[in-house]
Every structure is written in structure tokens, then in C-alpha cells.
Amino acid sequence: MLSSEIFSLNVSKEPYNGRAILPDFALDRVNDAIYLVRQDAQLAYINNKACEMLGYNYQALIRLSYSDIEGELQDPDVAALWWKLSLRPEGIRFTSQHRMHNGEIIPVEVNSSAWEHEGEMLVLCVVRDVRELKQRTERYLQQEQQFRSLVENSPDLIARFDTDLRCLYANPRVLDLIGCSEEKARGWRLTDSIPFDEPGMQLFRLVSNTLASGEKSESELEARFGERAMVLHVRCVPEYDLKGEVVTILAVGRDITRLREVENEVRAAHHQLRLLASNQQERTEQERKHIAREIHDELGQHLTSLRAGLSVIGMQSKNPARVSSQVDYLMTLIDSTIQVVRDVSTRLRPNMLNMGLMPALEWLRDEFVKNGGCSCMLIVPEGKPVALSDQVVTTVFRIVQESLTNISRHARASKVSIIVQTTRDALVIQVRDNGRGFQMHSVRHDAFGLLGIKERVDMLNGQVTITSRPGEGTQLELTLPLKNQAYFPSATRDAG
Template structure:
């Protein structure tokens, strides 16, 4: 045992005379097994790590020869070659297998170099147990295989670029769409491979932004591969090394062409529904208009004629009191019927709608004041008349009517104002009240009054804005582009 001796270790590969003092306890602190082997393969020295690695006690292991541990050295030719190579200034490094006490064979990495002691050459073997390294390597290879299997079978386009914009990897779908082989794709420069059009430059900027900012970037690109067109949602993600430096950019493109087609189909279907609803509403309004005219003109005229006839009967009678009394009763009943007809006709469609927006709003204001007892002020442009088509006038009238109905039912307001402002491009109508207001977040999504207002304005490409706070009243603002006045 050399525990009481001082060894001189050759630490320079260019000179065997440069020596360093290496105490025995220092060799026991290293994580690698150390053998000092003589020319006859005997073990001159072993450290504690060697005993732990092979499962021997010190006295058991020191009695063995190196060939008992390293089975390949039992062949004299192999042993002679190993000794010769180990005596070279640069030594030798190789992988091998060592036998443990229990017979298990473990993989090791051996570094052998010459060690001169008291005039004789020995071989210093530094042995590293690579079982854990191999396990980590196998796990890494397994994870790499799983990653490749996932990426290569992914329906997404996946490519990796280094910091010089060179392609490091492209999955089979990218290669298939671009018609490129894997060997040819590796090393591609993004600046050389993409077309210099809008889509290509947007992809280049996307990767560049990720490289510069260190943050993910995403965008939608419309790509063309031969006759095939695709809408791709592309996301670029930076990849870092252990030092925190960006080493590559992973670009993932997902084909969302079908999703966009479905969205367009839904949008077109919604537009068709809006057209249908608009047509049905217009038909309903036309029917109301027709019914109101029929009731007002035909039935009202007949009742008026009947009343006139009864009046003549009353005047022509020889003044019998019963005839006069009966005629007065019938005339009163006819007057009441005429008023009912007028009320029904007005509810179906007020005659004021045929005179334009401002007269219709004035009538609506007067009716609101009469029925609610709340003061209402109407402000309209004095210099420029508001001229709209019948459809637009009817829509605005119904929206204002619905708004005043809501105020009457829920707002508990004492003052209401309706302000009409007209510019060259749009008509703005504000309806304000000083009622109790409400929390905007508490409005139900299925509130039919608000939905009806919104839908009516949508049909004219208009906008509805509602602002309200508890205790501060409510403001409803309608914006109608004047292009909508065209039927």
C-alpha cells in the first residue's frame, strides 16, 4: 500500500519529468476509480472509489491483478498492446467493461497513461463508471425518438432555424409541400429559400422579431404551394441553451384554411339571416302600413258615413224622444268605434311616419309625455332637414319608441332628452334620461329589448352605444351612416 508514500504524477503530456505531489487522501476524494498497475498487471494502488465501484473491500481488490477486472487483458497480445500504448506520452483512452465482485459486467471509460515511480514505469488508470451516463444517453435518445415521432407525424408544419437563419430541421410535411429532400433542406438559409413577396417577408420578419426580442411571435400567413393555397397560423418560439442564450427558433405552422372557410360560411349564413330578418321585418312593416291604411281609410270612412246617416235620421224624425235618444246613443258608440280604429291604426303605423323623421319623433315625444307624465325635450337640426328613406325612418322610430318604453318601465326618470344631429356622413341620435341607471355588467345577454335595438341598427349598418351608471341615468347613442338611407 502506498498510503505513506508521496507520488509524483506526470501532469504534462509533453514531458515525463514534470511532476506534482499527489497525496493518497486526495486520490480518495475524486469521483473516478484509480488503479496503479505494474508491468506484470498487478495492482500496486487502488483508491476507495475503485473498491466502491467494483464491490470489493480494499484487501480483496489489492490482491487481484488488473486482468481479473479487465477481462480483455487476459489475452497476452492485447495486454502487450495496451501496455505499449499506455507508455506513450499522450497515453490512451478507450471504453471497456469491468467485472464486479458479484460477476456483473459494467461499462467503463478508461484513461491510461505512464506513471514513473522509483525508476520504474507504472500505468495510471483513471476509470469512470459510465452506467449513469449511458442511462442518461439512452433516455435522451428515447426522448429524441419520441420527439421525432411526434413531430414527423404531426399535422403541423415544423421547422427549426439557427441564429443565422439556417434551417436545422424540417418535418416531412414541410419537405412534402416544398418538394425538397431532407439533405437539401438542412442548411437552407431562410433568406434564400423564401419568396420575396408579402408572405415571405412576413415570415422573415416573424422569425427575425423572435430572434431579436427573445419572445414568441405569431401571425397568419396565406401560403401558396403550387396549386394549393393555405392559411397558416405560424408561431415562432425561441429556444435557449443552458447559459440562457438563444440558439435556435422553432417555427410551427398550423393549417387553419378549413377553419377560415367555416368562419366565412358562418359569416355568410349570418348575413343571409340578417337579410331574411330585414326582409321579414320590412314585410311586416309594409303589412302594418297596409292594414293601418285599410282600417283608417276604409273602415273609418264607413263608420263616418254611418254616423252621418244617423245624424240625418235624427234630424228628419218628427222629434219622437225615443228615436232621438237611440240615435244619440248610436252616434256615441260610433264615435267611440272611430277612436278605437284610429288608435289601432296608429299603433300599427302612425301616420306621422309618412311625413318624415322629425314629425314622427315629435309625435312620439308628445305621446310619451302624455302617457308617462315625464318631461321630454326634442332637439333637431333647424338648418339642415333630415331626409331618410322610409325604411330608415321606420327603423329609427321603432328604436326610439323601444327606448322610451324602457325608460317608462324601468328608469323612473323625470327628464328625458332626444337630440338629433346630422353631418354629411352620419346621423347621430342621443336619448338621455336622469333615471336610476344600471350596471352595464349586469345586463343579460338575452335582453330582448336591447337585442332588438341592436339588430334593427345592424340591418342599416348602424351602431348602438349604451352608457349607464347606477344613479347617473342612461344614455343611448345611435349612429346611422347616411349611405344607409338608400333603399
């Protein structure tokens, strides 16, 4: 509202007939419409903003009375009350509606105050067109309604806090969960309301960090509401004013309890599948072991007995030459059969596995050198051997066996080394070659040899890493946890 002191500096000494009462340069720059109104509601002065706002030219508008613009003043009682209130020292401020030249009614905000000029009492009306403000207000209210409709029907927990950590808003999901009314929740301080346990302090740190840094923060909270345990993913987002300062913090919590339960169920199912696969593999190894023993012991013993019997027959025959020839042939056939039995038994499960890991690896090294024509160095710990379960020994043996098979088929290596190390809590096996190597990303998805190695290691809670580059060879490193802690210096055993 403009004061009379401002206008007193610009009042013309000329009689106030038309535009001469106030200079244009003083008031035409004002963004509000300005009227000077006599007691009979006639207009004594108007500025250009008034003409622009109502759609009149100056001559047409100055001939109207204020009641033609302000329709409510056509009632004498209302006009008398308006005049009386406007003459008070503090004037009057109110919202109203003014009629434009085209008949359209527009919302305005009016400040009326007394104005005395050359002995006559006038009313100075400063009128502001609030259509744009009203539209902005309506848009804001509409957006606020949309926001409320969204958050109040959201399954998420949504709350808004000011910079003093007082709650400005909490959606029904929050209120239902904590058992609180909207009136009671509005204004409660986060520091006074959260429980002083780990989830409560974690929520406090999230909101505080967002307020201090001006950046979003998120975390998972495990909270209990009555008898209900929940896992919440909470995300705090800063909200800024036009100056770029943080004024509120919006906290959104999503219930991911069921998601975590499903993940645990999947993890448990995967663990069960691994146990099943491990059990199946162990049963397969036991069956191989049993078949190999039966082939080696029973069938081999029978064939040996048969060979001995044939020898006796040959020595007791009346026609030694002829019988001896047949016996020699049968004995050669039996020797060949015995060797086949031994080979089949060895392929199923080498007897060396029953003697422990180190003898089994030495046998595997010797077989690789004999069949592959490549030198291979085995480095094993000296001293008292580490106590390993049959499952661990079999797993290590099969992985090294698979590695050596891959080397002989693909690596074109001239040197191979197998290094066995023990730490306080782990057994470490390394298989290295100086072959042609390969690109790790080019390994086929159906390379079940590598997948089998990884699955065997996973069953024992171990780790396996394979590194290779073209022209730089390949290294496989296997780490298995040990329950029995031991440490041995290493020794080198070479072959090739």
C-alpha cells in the first residue's frame, strides 16, 4: 500500500480536474491500479495501470463512478461502511471483484486509506490484480492435493521434517504403523519420538546427514513395531527454497521385508541345492570307490587265482608242449585282463587317493608327464601331513586333474608347476603353465569344466581364481579353509 507521504511530494498545485491532479511520471510506473475516489464514489484520479487492468481508455474510465467498478458499493449501506472504514488511520484492506470493460469479473486486492487534498477528503485505493496470484495459488493447491492423493494412498512410509527435525507431515501409512493421529504427529520432534535403539539412531543419522550435506542418503533399517518386524529401505531427500537453501527433508520408507524373506528363501534353497549336489557327488565318489575296490580286489583276485591255476595245469599236463602253449596264451590274456581291470579301477578312483593328498598328486603328476610329454614340477609342504577329509582330498585331486587335462588339450605348454601351500587356516593350491593362455572374457558359457571346478570349490566354502592372458600362460589358484591349523616349509619334487 502506498502512503500519503509519498503522494504529497507529487501532488500538483493545479485543481484536481482529470489527470492534472497527480503527475503521470510518478504513478504510471506503479504496477498496481490507483484510484482517488470522492465521497459520492466519483473517480477523481486514475493511473494508466487502472485503464490497462480494466480494459478502458482514460476518458471512458474517468467518467465512471467507483461503484460501477466495485459492484458491492452500489448498496448505500455498504458504500457508507466502506467510506467510514477507509477514513480510519490504518485504512482498510480487503479482497473484492472488479468489473472490466468487457463485463468480465476479476479478483483484486484493495488497500483503501484516507487522502486529503486542498481541504477535500478523498479515499486512495491501491488495487492489485490477483488473477495470476490466484491461478498460482490454485495450481499450488492442486499440486498439493495431487501430492496428498499420491502419498496418502502410497504403500510407502512418507514423512516430511523441517530443519529443526519437527514433523510437518506424515502419511496414513506412518500414522497407522505408529498408532498416532495426524494432529498428534504434526509437530513432534524426531529426537523426542524415535526409540533410542539402533534403527532409531540410524534413522536420525540419515535425516541429519541429509540436512547437513544437502544430499540424499539412504539405508536399510530393521525395525519392530509391536509384534511386527520389518525391514525398511529409507531414502531421505532434501527440499530447497528459491534461495537454494534446504528447508525440509522428505523421508520415504519402503517395506522390503517380503523381498528380504524371498532372498533368504532363495539363498536357503540354493544352499540346499549345493548340499544336495555335494551329497550326490560324495555318493558318486563313494560308489566309484566301492566299484574300484571290487574290480581291483574281487575281480583282480579271481583273475590272479585263475592264472595260478592255469600255471599248475600246465606243469601237470602229459603233453607239456601243447598245453604249455595254450596256457601261455591264456595267461597272457589274463595278464591283459588284469591290466584292463587295474586301468578301469584307476580311472574310477586311483588307489593313491586312499593314501592322502600328496601321494595322489605325485601319482597325478607322474601320469601327466608320462602321457603328455611335458615337464611338471610339484612343490608340496614337508613335515607332518595336514589332516584332510576324504571330500577335500577328492575335490583337490579332481580339480588338479581337470586343470592338467585342460593344459594337455589346449595350452601347448612346455612347463607346468603344481604348488601346495598351507597357512594357519587355509590350504592353497596353484597350477601354473607357460602355455598360450586365453582371453578370460572369451570363455564359452557352456565350458562345464570351469563351472564344475567352481561348483566343487563352492561346496567346500572355498575360492578359486583363474587368470590368463594370451601368450602369458594360465594360473589356477584354489583356496580351501582348514579346520586343522598347520604350517609346513615347502619342498620341491620335480618330474619330467
